[in-house]
Amino acid sequence: MARAEHRSGPDGEGICVPDDCPCEIGACTLSKYVRTTNESRGDHHHTLAETETAVAEMLSGMSVDMESMAAVQNIYRAANAVRKRLESSVLAPHDLTWTGWVVLWVVWIWGDIETRHVAAEAGISKGTLTGVIGTLEKRGLLKRRTHPDDARRVLVSLTAKGRKLMIVLFPKFNEEESYVTHSLSSPEKATLARTLRKVALQVEP
Amino acid sequence: MARAEHRSGPDGEGICVPDDCPCEIGACTLSKYVRTTNESRGDHHHTLAETETAVAEMLSGMSVDMESMAAVQNIYRAANAVRKRLESSVLAPHDLTWTGWVVLWVVWIWGDIETRHVAAEAGISKGTLTGVIGTLEKRGLLKRRTHPDDARRVLVSLTAKGRKLMIVLFPKFNEEESYVTHSLSSPEKATLARTLRKVALQVEP
DNA sequence: GATCAGTCGTTCGGGCCCGAACGACTGTGT
DNA sequence: ACACAGTCGTTCGGGCCCGAACGACTGATC
Numbered sequence: 001m002a003r004a005e006h007r008s009g010p011d012g013e014g015i016c017v018p019d020d021c022p023c024e025i026g027a028c029t030l031s032k033y034v035r036t037t038n039e040s041r042g043d044h045h046h047t048l049a050e051t052e053t054a055v056a057e058m059l060s061g062m063s064v065d066m067e068s069m070a071a072v073q074n075i076y077r078a079a080n081a082v083r084k085r086l087e088s089s090v091l092a093p094h095d096l097t098w099t100g101w102v103v104l105w106v107v108w109i110w111g112d113i114e115t116r117h118v119a120a121e122a123g124i125s126k127g128t129l130t131g132v133i134g135t136l137e138k139r140g141l142l143k144r145r146t147h148p149d150d151a152r153r154v155l156v157s158l159t160a161k162g163r164k165l166m167i168v169l170f171p172k173f174n175e176e177e178s179y180v181t182h183s184l185s186s187p188e189k190a191t192l193a194r195t196l197r198k199v200a201l202q203v204e205p
Numbered sequence: 206m207a208r209a210e211h212r213s214g215p216d217g218e219g220i221c222v223p224d225d226c227p228c229e230i231g232a233c234t235l236s237k238y239v240r241t242t243n244e245s246r247g248d249h250h251h252t253l254a255e256t257e258t259a260v261a262e263m264l265s266g267m268s269v270d271m272e273s274m275a276a277v278q279n280i281y282r283a284a285n286a287v288r289k290r291l292e293s294s295v296l297a298p299h300d301l302t303w304t305g306w307v308v309l310w311v312v313w314i315w316g317d318i319e320t321r322h323v324a325a326e327a328g329i330s331k332g333t334l335t336g337v338i339g340t341l342e343k344r345g346l347l348k349r350r351t352h353p354d355d356a357r358r359v360l361v362s363l364t365a366k367g368r369k370l371m372i373v374l375f376p377k378f379n380e381e382e383s384y385v386t387h388s389l390s391s392p393e394k395a396t397l398a399r400t401l402r403k404v405a406l407q408v409e410p
Numbered sequence: 411g412a413t414c415a416g417t418c419g420t421t422c423g424g425g426c427c428c429g430a431a432c433g434a435c436t437g438t439g440t
Numbered sequence: 441a442c443a444c445a446g447t448c449g450t451t452c453g454g455g456c457c458c459g460a461a462c463g464a465c466t467g468a469t470c
Binding site: 020055058065108175178188195196200201 | 249259260263264267269270273274275276277278279280281282283285286287288289290309313314315328354375376379380381382384385386387388389391393394395397398399401402403404405406407408409
């Protein structure tokens with residue numbers, strides 16, 4: 001079972017322990033799937049190439065679709081990185097969770113929408129949505145009312161307070177979206193969106 | 206405040222309620238951020254164009270970077286779609302969560318790794334990791350031991366049972382990774398990975 | 411040797427997350 | 441009228457998720 005060994009980097013941050021930390025350049029990060037924790041202080045990185053080398057070594061003998069693996073990995077990694085970035089820079093100051101934001105967004109755009117549709121749009125289960133809407137309702141950002149024609153259903157809409165919050169928050173959010181894609185050219189962004197849509201459609205039938 | 210109205214589609218699945226569901230083609234899905242719930246039965250879809258039209262209408266007067274917004278949205282949407290797909294097809298049959306899988310993967314590849322590094326690699330907080338490792342340890346898939354040179358630290362490694370599971374599971378997982386990127390050409394996959402890496406690096410400094 | 415600042419993993423409370431089970435309700439068919 | 445199959449949102453238990461606070465431990469400095 002091959003395993004990488006390493007010694008601490010020249011800067012000697014003292015975070016990697018020689019002989020034990022499985023890094024090769026005093027920089028610990030597998031880069032698999034995702035990595036965006038606010039706690040890694042000295043911030044270590046394996047390059048993707050290093051990771052792939054370690055993986056290839058581990059997986060020698062198995063037939064592996066490295067290309068697809070790398071693509072999927074980076075989707076998840078980028079998504080988490082972006083999410084955590086937006087959470088901490090835009091949402092946290094207003095004490096909003098990511099899911100709370102998404103729900104507010106959906107209700108803002110479509111207004112007076114049934115909860116089951118909100119759940120579908122937000123990509124969460126209806127059971128989860130009940131709790132999230134409860135939280136947001138408690139804070140006076142949206143309100144529930146029974147569907148006039150079908151007592152089983154519940155319609156959701158923003159309150160004035162909720163609308164005011166969105167008008168303040170959305171520009172900040174969009175500004176951060178611009179920032180995180182700042183290193184991409186305009187056609188790159190378009191291609192990225194188009195390619196990812198193909199992936200999503202492959203999965204959502 | 207403009208809002209789309211619609212009537213049920215010709216197939217009349219009876220899921221969208223006329224006059225109330227904010228769809229235009231009897232197909233409800235905002236496509237914002239993500240949408241992959243196993244509960245939406247009749248499976249409704251707004252095209253991205255429709256969504257963008259509704260958003261644009263809602264946001265008229267504000268200056269919005271639509272291109273970046275679409276890129277970020279699709280990253281998150283694809284990530285969730287892929288995650289839920291892999292969870293249900295590969296992980297759920299073995300009663301594994303996504304996070305549990307990622308942790309097992311990290312430990313499998315790097316072996317005998319300190320918990321703080323596992324947390325960084327997996328992209329979760331150390332507090333969360335304590336619980337996840339507890340779960341996996343209880344199931345006999347990995348084991349903890351105190352670092353020989355530093356009693357504060359804890360080393361994690363797979364058990365024989367854990368290794369055996371990975372050898373069974375990884376090929377299935379990789380096969381699904383191939384499937385979800387099936388509609389992409391080889392250079393498209395490479396470009397996708399490279400582009401997403403740029404986004405991730407923009408955020409993780 | 412005795413601080414002491416810093417790092418380790420753990421614990422805790424509150425929120426999200428899911429699937430299964432539930433009561434309320436609807437529309438259909440009898 | 442009246443069952444009844446199906447859908448609605450809610451509740452529940454178990455797991456993940458975070459940040460803050462904590463005790464254990466280390467290494468450097470006195």
